Amino acid sequence: MSGLSGKVQTVLGLVDPSQLGRTLTHEHLTMNYDCCFCPVSPGEEAMTTAPMEMKNVHWIQQNPYSHRENLVLSQETEAVREELLAFKKAGGGTIVENTTTGIARNLPVLRQLAKETEVHIVAGAGYYLDVTHSADMRKMTVEKLTDVIVNEVLHGADGTDIRCGVIGEIGTSWPITDSEKKVLCAAAHAQTQLGCPVIIHPGRNSAAPKEIVRILQEAGGDVSKTVMSHIDRTIYDPTELLEFAKLGSYIEYDLFGVEMLNYAFNTSVDMPSDSQRVQALAYLIKEGYEDKLVIAHDVHTKNRLTKYGGHGYSHILKNIVPKMLSRGITQNQVDKILIDNPKKWLTFK
Numbered sequence: 001m002s003g004l005s006g007k008v009q010t011v012l013g014l015v016d017p018s019q020l021g022r023t024l025t026h027e028h029l030t031m032n033y034d035c036c037f038c039p040v041s042p043g044e045e046a047m048t049t050a051p052m053e054m055k056n057v058h059w060i061q062q063n064p065y066s067h068r069e070n071l072v073l074s075q076e077t078e079a080v081r082e083e084l085l086a087f088k089k090a091g092g093g094t095i096v097e098n099t100t101t102g103i104a105r106n107l108p109v110l111r112q113l114a115k116e117t118e119v120h121i122v123a124g125a126g127y128y129l130d131v132t133h134s135a136d137m138r139k140m141t142v143e144k145l146t147d148v149i150v151n152e153v154l155h156g157a158d159g160t161d162i163r164c165g166v167i168g169e170i171g172t173s174w175p176i177t178d179s180e181k182k183v184l185c186a187a188a189h190a191q192t193q194l195g196c197p198v199i200i201h202p203g204r205n206s207a208a209p210k211e212i213v214r215i216l217q218e219a220g221g222d223v224s225k226t227v228m229s230h231i232d233r234t235i236y237d238p239t240e241l242l243e244f245a246k247l248g249s250y251i252e253y254d255l256f257g258v259e260m261l262n263y264a265f266n267t268s269v270d271m272p273s274d275s276q277r278v279q280a281l282a283y284l285i286k287e288g289y290e291d292k293l294v295i296a297h298d299v300h301t302k303n304r305l306t307k308y309g310g311h312g313y314s315h316i317l318k319n320i321v322p323k324m325l326s327r328g329i330t331q332n333q334v335d336k337i338l339i340d341n342p343k344k345w346l347t348f349k
Ligand SMILES: CC(=O)NCCS(=O)(=O)O
Pocket: 201, 230, 233, 255, 265, 298, 300
């Protein structure tokens, strides 16, 4: 294991796990999502470049991936700084920033935000979806990819001395591509060397999380120290959910705040509401999984910011926690989900 054992690595250095407090395990503070632009139906093209103003807010909320400017969260550092101060005031402590290579990770901005707001920020190592993999990166062997990821954690990423404290979000499509399989194996090998947390973005198919766990395990990864993201839009069937839960990863409901009729990336599924997300958490708690749940908003487009009429980074603390309590989830269970589980996951072995 590395010299990081027993610590959490933030963009400002190592901290004792007891310092983290309430933690959102999957957010973005600066990124660019151009790679996932969704074309609109004929006749609606003008909306893709419509100004981000009040009369267009509802359309953008319903079609977030079809509005060009909405995809450029990296232009909103000032608004994000204000939001982080509000998050801290609401009782928040730590944000895991999941932006990896391919969607414009910007570590100097993360370090600046952490200094200015005193929110702990943990940055992500590794690579996003296949669609963002460069020609050079595709030529790399698993061993070379492992070296890159290990280096991002031990020495710093993107030519900086700013170190990542988690591997991911590692992007996977469905079906998982060959290049993504190589990255998953590299993530598992790097995790074995470092004893570090890993977080995965599964493809949009209920079979995807299980298949990812299989690949990670075969490569020697520690699934008990891995978060499976976006379960909200991936596994709906309660029986399938329990089958997946048995595999032992953390289960992340991370689209809190998203209320959307048609989910453009997979129109065959109905995106759950926040109330349904809380019901899913209550169900998994009843089935004995309170030690394996983590939650977040996965802010990754501008419309999610309060500046644009969105819910911001404090929605969980201000609105979802009271809802959880009103639906029979105890304060002790809330604290596990927001404090204890993230702390355990983020601490290097
Ligand atoms: C940045 C990112 O990967 N967000 C996930 C969006 S999705 O709709 O849940 O796939």
